[in-house]
Amino acid sequence: MTDEDFDDELRLDPGFADRFERDEKKPACQLYLISPPRIDAGFAEVLKAALDAGPVAAFQLRLKGIDEHAIADLARPLQAICADKGVAFIVNDSIGLAKRLNADGVHLGQEDGDAREARQILGPQAQIGVTCHDSRHLAMEAGEAGADYVAFGAFYPTETKETKHRPELSILGWWSTLFEVPCVAIGGVTPDNAAPLVAAGADFLAVSGSVWNAPDGPAAAVKRFAAVPGMGA
Ligand SMILES: Cc1ncc(COP(=O)(O)OP(=O)(O)O)c(N)n1
Ligand SMILES: Cc1nc(C(=O)O)sc1CCOP(=O)(O)O
Numbered sequence: 001m002t003d004e005d006f007d008d009e010l011r012l013d014p015g016f017a018d019r020f021e022r023d024e025k026k027p028a029c030q031l032y033l034i035s036p037p038r039i040d041a042g043f044a045e046v047l048k049a050a051l052d053a054g055p056v057a058a059f060q061l062r063l064k065g066i067d068e069h070a071i072a073d074l075a076r077p078l079q080a081i082c083a084d085k086g087v088a089f090i091v092n093d094s095i096g097l098a099k100r101l102n103a104d105g106v107h108l109g110q111e112d113g114d115a116r117e118a119r120q121i122l123g124p125q126a127q128i129g130v131t132c133h134d135s136r137h138l139a140m141e142a143g144e145a146g147a148d149y150v151a152f153g154a155f156y157p158t159e160t161k162e163t164k165h166r167p168e169l170s171i172l173g174w175w176s177t178l179f180e181v182p183c184v185a186i187g188g189v190t191p192d193n194a195a196p197l198v199a200a201g202a203d204f205l206a207v208s209g210s211v212w213n214a215p216d217g218p219a220a221a222v223k224r225f226a227a228v229p230g231m232g233a
């Protein structure tokens, strides 16, 4: 099925994506937690409980509005928790901070620096992710530059970040049919709206608000994500 066919099916039958069969040879989709934009010292315990509640592949430290020294101080205990639980610790925005913390990787937006430079500085083992919005072109560029994953979004409305792009679901199937580099779906993802993203081919769901702001707590939300068909360890 081409991506145009997929989009047509979706328009004719909005439930189609829920029933669309993910390629059965594809590994299960994994949860990638993004931190709240601001945290306090008590967040370490919250993170521990969330990581104990279900499978989580990666945690991204995404703090806004404070300087890198302050971020580094907040990062260290969280990084230790992630190491203890076997969860990749990814730093948002800054190649320099990722290097300073010896993080497992860095996530780069289109204004945050270059994946090739990140590779040179962080080395072959680093996980380097790149924001690609709704753009096949940006994703192919990121893949060529050596990104370890490409991120598409925002798939749904979100209050965590002002977003300008709204990709079609079919970009996930298009990407994963043609390329081996994993793709991440981000933006307003909740346990209730995740299934179509998983079915369409997302390798990771990157999630912030629906976990940290869940009325019954982050651990309960992580458990609900684990129950979404196609999600796994
Ligand atoms: C996994 C993932 N995908 C996309 C983003 C967004 O990055 P960016 O466009 O640089 O925006 P900010 O997060 O820096 O506000 C992300 N952080 N993580
Ligand atoms: C950080 C970020 N980047 C996005 C993008 O579209 O690139 S959407 C987004 C917010 C993710 O948080 P939530 O799960 O609360 O919507």
Ligand SMILES: [Mg+2]
Residues within 6 Å of the ligand: 092, 093, 107, 108, 109, 112
């Ligand atoms: Mg950024």
